[in-house]
Amino acid sequence: MPTTTSLIAFASLAFAVVLTPGPNMIYMISRAITQGRLAGLIAFSGVAVGFVIFLLCAAFGLTAIVFAVPYAYDVLRLAGAAYIGWLAFEALRPGGKSPFQVRSLPPARPRRLFLTGLxxxxxxxxxxxxxxxLLPNFIDPERNVLTQSLVLGSVHIAISITINSMIACAAGSIATFLMARPKWLLAQRWIMGTMLGGLALRMALDGRK
Known part of the structure; x- marks a missing residue:
């Protein structure tokens, strides 16, 4: 099992990552706004299954490989920092968009909603x-790596399901509120961009733990 300190630190990071914009959130919110809450939840259920697949891949081999090859870890860490930094730039640049800006999508059946989300x-x-x-940073190689990976990954998935379900149910109201108040929309972009930029900087500067 991970230590309590690692669990709390990882849960905090997972919470921040879940709240940052990305393809998954944009697709879910777009569906919730244009087709209703249920469509948004079905779309996110496909996204959540994708999380489980990533978790199982990491838990049953990829995490061990990262720990066994330090240079591979550093490459992935810096690549992650660069990607998240790019997300921050996209949020902060002039003309950047918020995931809550309404996007018109044609209606889709539940099966297609799920598969597209996946x-x-x-x-x-x-x-x-x-x-x-990110996950390997919170795993102690002296403990059972498989168990730690599964527990930490499950924490991320639980947080993601909780937060995204709430967002899907309230997406229409949030989008209407933000679109009617451009300054709030700008503030939302800057808050997300700043969070992403700080995370990217920390990832780039932190060494292997």
Whole structure:
């Protein structure tokens, strides 16, 4: 089992990552706004299954490989920092968009909503980087790596399901509120961009733990 300190630190990081914009959130919110709360929840269920697949891949081999090859760890860590830094730039640059800005999508059946969410999740580099470059930082190689990976990954998935379900249910109201108040929309972008920039900087400067 991970230590209590590692669990709390990882849960805090997972919470911050879940709240940052990305393909998964944008797709879920777009569906919730254009097709209703249920569509948003179905779309996110496909995303969540993608998280489970990433977790199982990491737990049953990828994490061990990262620990066995320090240079691979550093490459992944810096790649993760660069990618999250790019997300921060996209949020902060002039003309950047918020995931709560309304996007018109044609209606889709539940099966397509789920499968598109799953594919979006599996092709999302943010999640691959999260499990490859961030998760290993909170694993003690002296303890059972498989158990720690499964527990920490489950914490991330639980936080993600909770937060995203709440966002899907309130997406329409949030989008209406923000679109009617451009300054709040700008503030939301800057808060997310600043969080991402800080995370990217910390990842780039932190050595292997």
């Amino acid at each position: 594919v979006t999740s599996l092709l999302n580099p943010k999640m691959a980087i999260f499990y490859l470059a």
